[in-house]
Amino acid sequence: MTTERTIEKLIEEFNIIGGWEDRYAHIISMGRMLKPYPEEFRTEEFKVQGCTSQLWLYPRFVEGKLQFDADSDAVIVKGLVAMLLRIYNNRSPKEILAVAPDFVNKLELNNHLSPSRANGLASMMRDIMRYAVAYSSAAEEYEAAHAAEQASADNTAATTGDQSSTTSAGQADVGGLRDKVIDALHTVFDPEIPIDIYELGLIYEVRVSPAGAVHILMTLTTPNCPSAQSLPAEVDEVTRAVPGVTSVEVEITFDPPWDRTMMSEAALFSMGLF
Amino acid sequence: MRDQFPILQRTVHGGKPLVYLDNAATTQKPQVVLDALMDYYTNHNSNVHRGAHTLAAEATALYEEARDRVASFLGARSSDEIVFTRGTTESINLVAASWGQQNLQPGDVILVTEMEHHSNIVPWQLIAKQTGAAVRAVPVLDNGELDVESCLEMMSTRVRLLAVTHVSNTLGTVNPVGQLCAEARKRGIVTLVDGAQAVVHLPVSVQDIDCDFYVFSGHKLYAPTGIGVLYGRRELLNAMPPYHGGGSMIKDVSISHSTFLDAPQRFEAGTPNIAGAVGLNAAIKWFSSLDHEQLAHQEHALLQQATTGLLAIPGIQIIGTAANKVGIVSFIVDGVHAHDVGVLLDEQGVAIRTGHHCTMPLLERFNCTSTARMSVAAYNNAADVERFLTATTKATSILFS
Numbered sequence: 091m092t093t094e095r096t097i098e099k100l101i102e103e104f105n106i107i108g109g110w111e112d113r114y115a116h117i118i119s120m121g122r123m124l125k126p127y128p129e130e131f132r133t134e135e136f137k138v139q140g141c142t143s144q145l146w147l148y149p150r151f152v153e154g155k156l157q158f159d160a161d162s163d164a165v166i167v168k169g170l171v172a173m174l175l176r177i178y179n180n181r182s183p184k185e186i187l188a189v190a191p192d193f194v195n196k197l198e199l200n201n202h203l204s205p206s207r208a209n210g211l212a213s214m215m216r217d218i219m220r221y222a223v224a225y226s227s228a229a230e231e232y233e234a235a236h237a238a239e240q241a242s243a244d245n246t247a248a249t250t251g252d253q254s255s256t257t258s259a260g261q262a263d264v265g266g267l268r269d270k271v272i273d274a275l276h277t278v279f280d281p282e283i284p285i286d287i288y289e290l291g292l293i294y295e296v297r298v299s300p301a302g303a304v305h306i307l308m309t310l311t312t313p314n315c316p317s318a319q320s321l322p323a324e325v326d327e328v329t330r331a332v333p334g335v336t337s338v339e340v341e342i343t344f345d346p347p348w349d350r351t352m353m354s355e356a357a358l359f360s361m362g363l364f
Numbered sequence: 365m366r367d368q369f370p371i372l373q374r375t376v377h378g379g380k381p382l383v384y385l386d387n388a389a390t391t392q393k394p395q396v397v398l399d400a401l402m403d404y405y406t407n408h409n410s411n412v413h414r415g416a417h418t419l420a421a422e423a424t425a426l427y428e429e430a431r432d433r434v435a436s437f438l439g440a441r442s443s444d445e446i447v448f449t450r451g452t453t454e455s456i457n458l459v460a461a462s463w464g465q466q467n468l469q470p471g472d473v474i475l476v477t478e479m480e481h482h483s484n485i486v487p488w489q490l491i492a493k494q495t496g497a498a499v500r501a502v503p504v505l506d507n508g509e510l511d512v513e514s515c516l517e518m519m520s521t522r523v524r525l526l527a528v529t530h531v532s533n534t535l536g537t538v539n540p541v542g543q544l545c546a547e548a549r550k551r552g553i554v555t556l557v558d559g560a561q562a563v564v565h566l567p568v569s570v571q572d573i574d575c576d577f578y579v580f581s582g583h584k585l586y587a588p589t590g591i592g593v594l595y596g597r598r599e600l601l602n603a604m605p606p607y608h609g610g611g612s613m614i615k616d617v618s619i620s621h622s623t624f625l626d627a628p629q630r631f632e633a634g635t636p637n638i639a640g641a642v643g644l645n646a647a648i649k650w651f652s653s654l655d656h657e658q659l660a661h662q663e664h665a666l667l668q669q670a671t672t673g674l675l676a677i678p679g680i681q682i683i684g685t686a687a688n689k690v691g692i693v694s695f696i697v698d699g700v701h702a703h704d705v706g707v708l709l710d711e712q713g714v715a716i717r718t719g720h721h722c723t724m725p726l727l728e729r730f731n732c733t734s735t736a737r738m739s740v741a742a743y744n745n746a747a748d749v750e751r752f753l754t755a756t757t758k759a760t761s762i763l764f765s
Contacts, residue, residue: 110377110711114762142719143703143734163733164701165763166708 535684
């Protein structure tokens with residue numbers, strides 16, 4: 091079912107419900123249908139900020155789609171997040187970001203949701219969107235790889251990253267190549283944090299010569315992070331795969347050491363730290 | 365009474381009459397207060413304590429009349445002991461920053477209680493961190509009363525200041541602040557009493573309590589937001605360094621050095637909230653004209669009605685059963701988050717507060733993370749409490765189904 095159809099169906103459901111009591115009973119019953127929330131992710135990291143009750147939202151990226159687990163200690167909040175997940179769960183980031191958020195207004199205008207409840211939805215939707223943004227390039231990569239698999243071998247990685255965000259870092263842009271390299275860097279994830287290394291702020295500098303030589307200055311979250319040892323090699327690999335890149339040099343520095351203030355707003359949001 | 369409060373006439377959620385029982389968060393404003401604000405801006409608006417013109421003199425007179433009104437309302441010795449602030453929070457921050465910076469040393473102790481609002485904990489933590497002092501908290505008993513015995517034991521020679529609330533915003537408990545301040549005084553401990561909840565429920569005399577500082581917010585006393593009060597004993601205030609620097613608080617300024625006026629001007633840098641003070645004056649004037657014996661009687665009856673009614677609803681437990689309580693009732697519903705209760709009451713036009721009420725240590729002491737809280741004001745009546753009880757019954761039946 092498309093997101094549009096799900097929203098229509100939701101509104102139809104509310105249309106046949108009479109009083110406010112039954113509306114809430116319906117919302118609460120949607121919450122009861124959520125899968126049990128994985129206890130290991132009942133952490134500060136996956137808490138949705140801005141709710142008076144506690145709400146957790148955990149994203150998984152599975153075959154190009156985002157799947158969410160959610161839970162709240164308040165049954166109405168749990169019902170509301172369950173309602174949202176009927177629309178957003180198991181969709182690609184692109185589908186999620188394409189949903190027109192005015193469906194909330196539709197629910198509100200038809201008196202299916204009071205304005206204060208509709209406001210409560212905002213922080214949940216904000217987090218779902220942030221996850222979608224954070225996984226956008228990974229999804230595009232997945233789609234590209236998938237398409238490449240299906241099509242013949244000459245369909246290369248050139249399709250990556252036409253609409254991905256170009257964040258901060260104020261150096262000169264050499265013929266769009268630097269943007270393509272940054273798009274590629276968006277596809278590399280820190281092994282311990284579900285955010286790409288560029289959003290995390292691990293990339294300090296990307297220099298591209300007119301001849302296509304790329305120099306990347308980067309750091310690791312901690313000097314002695316064992317699983318992060320694989321990152322420089324991965325960075326080298328994805329950068330080398332960008333069409334037009336002729337050589338790659340990855341330099342590691344711990345000056346200045348990385349800290350959370352270096353994360354992009356999107357990364358802070360998706361970690362619930364903003 | 366109710367027709368003096370225009371906002372109480374409005375409806376919510378498609379025509380449901382509003383039952384406002386979130387008065388511990390803020391009270392609604394009577395017409396006389398709204399009129400006073402309008403009159404000030406329509407006829408007298410000007411800056412205070414400067415300027416030779418008519419409006420400046422009128423605005424100054426109105427502002428200082430408000431200070432006089434507050435002084436007599438609190439039973440202060442002099443209007444010079446009344447500093448206008450933005451509210452309780454700023455008043456406490458002022459004392460913590462100014463008095464604390466000057467008087468606290470490593471190893472000193474600031475005594476608070478487990479039932480304090482965060483605004484009577486966090487400013488002390490901040491100054492403790494800067495000075496090397498420590499913050500300790502007096503425990504609360506199971507019925508929500510302060511453990512006075514422990515409090516006396518904890519008043520050691522290292523304690524420099526006791527910061528205690530007059531009335532708990534979450535439980536409604538009235539603390540024996542007179543007794544605590546007398547004990548503190550014997551030991552040379554400076555006292556600050558948080559009167560944010562008390563002034564609207566109890567007669568307050570700072571001379572009877574004999575505290576060093578007493579603080580409250582206008583908006584919980586039918587006045588506008590953004591105006592509050594710090595009462596301080598004159599000798600203490602005049603010995604304290606300024607909190608904010610700026611205009612109106614100086615005697616003389618050169619580029620290398622400034623000298624400061626005495627309190628209260630010393631602590632009122634910049635253009636103050638003149639309209640707020642005018643509104644507070646009108647609110648206290650209005651509040652003082654009420655029959656307080658009758659009000660106390662009515663509040664007690666509403667408290668009884670709410671308590672008995674809530675206990676009759678299956679699954680409800682009241683947090684805070686102190687013998688001496690004002691019209692504030694916190695409760696929890698078995699296995700239900702307070703937020704759900706609040707939402708379902710709101711849907712029925714009943715406004716209460718849900719959450720931790722800025723008292724997380726207190727809720728932790730009672731092993732909960734949130735409660736639902738109803739709190740009454742002078743304009744509430746038995747019909748309001750009845751609608752609250754009916755709505756709560758309905759809410760629990762939806763949540764338990």
